[in-house]
Amino acid sequence: MRPQVEYLYRLAWRFTGSVADAEDLVQDVLLKLYPRTRELLEIDRLRPWLAKVLYRQYVDSIRQQARSPIADLAADGDAEGDPFDTLPATKDGPEEHAERSAWRERIIAALEQLSPEQRAVVAMHDIEGYKLEELETILETPLGTLKSRLHRARQQLRALLPVEPFFVGERVKA
C-alpha cells in the first residue's frame, strides 16, 4: 500500500482542504484496506478503486462528524498549521512567493465554499482528470447529477474568483 499513500493523501487533501483531516481520512482508509492487501493485488486499475474507497470513507466521515461529539473536539482551523508548509519548494523570489501564496489562499477559500460533493467532483474531474463516466462508478452518482454538480461548482468558483488575479503572473512590471 505504501506506493499509494501519497495518491490517497493528495486526493484526501483535495476533498477536505485540511492536512489534519486528510491524515485522518487516509489513516481510516489504510486501516480498512490493510486486511484486504491480497485483494488489492488483483485489481487492474487500482487508483480509481482506491479513490472510490476514499470517497466512501469521506462521505461516511462527514455524516459521522455531523452527529459525533468528537467533531466538537476539533481544534480551530488555524491550529493545524499552514497546509503549504509541506508543499514542494518553489524557486520564486519573496515577491512572487507572496503573490502565489495569496493567490493559492483565494483558490482554497473558494473551494472551501463548495459542498463536499461539489469539491469531490471538481477534484476528481477538473484536477485529477477522471471522466464523468468514470466518476459515475467512483462516486456512485448518476451522470446527470454529476454534470449539474460540476456545472454549479464551476459557476460558484467563477463567481468567487474574479479574472484579475489569474493574470497576476502575466502583468508587466513598470
Add this chain to the structure above:
Amino acid sequence: MECRDFTLQLDDWLDGRLDTFRERSIRQHLNVCADCRRRHQHALAVQAAVRELPAPIPHPSFVEQALARAIRGPGAGARSTRRFVFGMALAASVMLGVALGLFLTMRPTPVQAVLLTLERPQTVRLVFNSAKSLQAATLSLALPENIELVGYGGQRELAWQTDLNEGRNLLQLPLIARGAVKDELVARVSHGGSSKTFRLKIGVDDAGPAGM
C-alpha cells in the same frame, strides 16, 4: 446563438462534450461577442488555476506511522500497562498551581506550540472538550524525535483506551526534550470509526533551567 445559450453550453464545450454543429455555433458566437469571449477566458483561467493548485506532500513520518497503525489494526489500542487517566478538569487555580505545567487548550483558544527546556521534565497539559461522554475512546500519541514521555524511554508511539467525560478532559503528558525537535507531537483521538488529530509544535530551549 444567444449569450444565454453560450453560458449554458460553456461547460460542455470545455469538456469536449459538444457535437460538431453546436461547437461551430459556439465558435461563431465567440467571434462576434466580446462578453462571451471574456466569459470563456475567465472559465479557462479558473479551471487552470484550480487544476494547478498543488497538493501538499504527506510528511514521511505520517506515512510510516499511518502504515504502522494500519498493520497493528484498529483494535491495537491499549498496549501499555501504564494508563493515563482522563478526568474532569480541575479548577483553574489548581491547574495553574502546577509550577512547570504548560497548559495547552484545544478550544476555545488553541495554542500551537510549547517550549520545553532541554533535559528538563515538564508537563504539557492538553484539554479535550467533549460534547458528551465517550466510552473506550482510543488516544494515540506519536512523539517527535528527541522528545520522550517520562517513564517510557525511547518509545515514540503510544496508545491507550480511555473514557472521556462530558465537558473538559485533562491529559497530562510529562515530557522531556533530549535535543532539537523538528517534527510535531501528534495526538489522535478515535471513537466509533471517527477520529480527530491534533498537532503540537515543540520548541526546545537549550539554555538550561536558568532559561525558564
